[in-house]
Amino acid sequence: MLRDGYSASHPVSLVAAAPYYSGYKDQAEFLRSGLYKWEGDAHTFDKDGPYIEVVTSPNNPDGTIREAVVNLGEGKLVYDLAYYWPQYTPITHPLDHDIMLFTFSKCTGHAGSRIGWALVKDKEVARKMTEYMQISSIGVSKESQLRAAKILGVLSEGCQHFRTADSENFFEYSHRIMRERRESLQNVVKNSKIFSLPKFPQDYCNFTGKYTDSNPAFAWLHSKEDIDWENLLREHKIIGRSGERFGADPKYVRISMFSPPEAFNLFLERLSAIIDNTNGNVVGGEESSIIK
Template identity: 45%
Template sequence: MVKSRLSFKFAGCLVSSLILNLLFIINIYVGGQWNLSWSSRAAAEAEAVAATSCSGHGRAYLDGLVVDGNTEPVCECNACYTGPDCSQYIPHCMANADGGDPLFLEPFWLQHAASSALVVAGWHRMSYSFDGSTYISKELERLIRKVHALVGNAVTENRFIIFGTGSTQVLSAAAYALSLENSSSPAGVVASVPYYALYKEQAEYFSSEKFKFQGDANAWKNKSDTSTNMIEVVTSPNNPDGRLNKVILQGPNVKTIYDRAYYWPHFTPITAPADEDLMVFTLSKLSGHAGSRFGWAVVKDENVYNRMTIHMQLSSMGVSRDSQLRAFKLLKAALEGEGRELFDFAYQTMKTRWERLTRTLSLSKRFSVQKINPQYCTFYNKFREFSPDQEAIGN
């Protein structure tokens, strides 16, 4: 009887010991992986700055200005607001109707702070390239193809994708790639009026021997000289009037760049997947992150892609690896779940703002707002109005 009791106690102790050791092992190999070490300080700093109150009219940043001996960055106020916490409204503040920042998407990213946050190690991507052979993150390229497939705004199958420092650099690389190598005269770059002013400014600033800005595409439509090499930039949706522009010039000596920066559901109906030879997009219009300076082109012809790649390598050795990492994290967060939440939020925000602006301007005897007929949107499966962030306002 005594021996039986001792055996029972021994068995109980053995089981208890096994359970305790099992829990200890689980804590080391499973629970331990969630204990932050080197990243905890960075995370704490980021959250502390993000918690700074700027009255909803500004934001404090880790790399923000530090003044008056303070250890924490101060609030950077939005337009028309000032003061230490951005709570003071500036009377008679003038609205900038010529441009702006895509800060309308900031509330979305505040709601998705955890999934979009990023801690970058001090040793992240110190090399000039990925795997010693490319300047492009293949995982980011995969996500770009995925977001286009989800939205249905561009064909990417059997296409090449190249990255640039914003769409500005991509457009420059495209003009370079489409220019003839041994031509005695520069190719003429044109766009239909009204066009994005940067096309003209960029071409004139770089003063390239390969291309020269030649103004309105319509002015060249009936030209008798068909030997001039032309590059037409088709902005669709157009900036500044939001219209879905079509190509104007035709002929064997005409090359086309489609600027598709605004071809997303929050700005315009998605009528069909764009399927042009060279299409340019930018992160700033997709997610609102203009400061990340990230753009890309979808290219059909391999020779054009290779020439664009040479331009990128010689001008900047590719896009910052940190910018690519951030773009990867943002697109990954945007594609969570069904991948529609970002577009639904952006569309409703733009729609509400556009309706409010339209009502306000309808009371004016000086200004008017153009009307674009609704079109069927394949993303929302319905006829819908345009909700551009920069529409044409006439006087």
């Protein structure tokens, strides 16, 4: 995507710190591009020459706030800020990176509008990004642009009387839903002897003017034991994605916090059942099949 100043003859290394969003690897590898080459975990990257590091903050899958980790001379940093919205994380300060990516899909949930935007300092990089979007998507349709304008209008109208009106604006509403879900999940997991969730400190959010919690878009469940997550979840009709897909330990699994309310409640019930089983409250042969 970014060929700016980089040698055209060798593919540029593409890295992200593990655990990284699994889509970067899948998308970078699928077409075997001569422009870039997926090199995996940024923590272990030490090749000479140009590279691109994608920094996802808050991170998918684990919700952490991140900075670049490679810090070699010839690198370009791409900040994926899909989740830097007040329903997910305290907005602690304005960001000022060279390339910053945003999307409606995580801001308001309008994934189908296929609208994202970027703030880019270098004009030539911006031109190349625009060219790539033009070629890969045949341009952004008027239909999408009209939808995006409407969404932005409603969002901004809702925020106009922020901190004065009684009714919740979109971000307050979403923050409440995400917090309720996180708390429900934490209540289930605290009964487990072997499962845990990451903990985040409260921080001051400039958007809400309060100290707020992090409410990640994904639960990044960790197990003390060697769990065959794929089988375990499938047996209990839960769809998750193993840590291995994110370049992480298979003792982790990622589960979406975005499902419809009924599905989320079913998830909590089924996870409770797993936790009961793994805590040894169920006798018989079933227990042994859950832990490898």
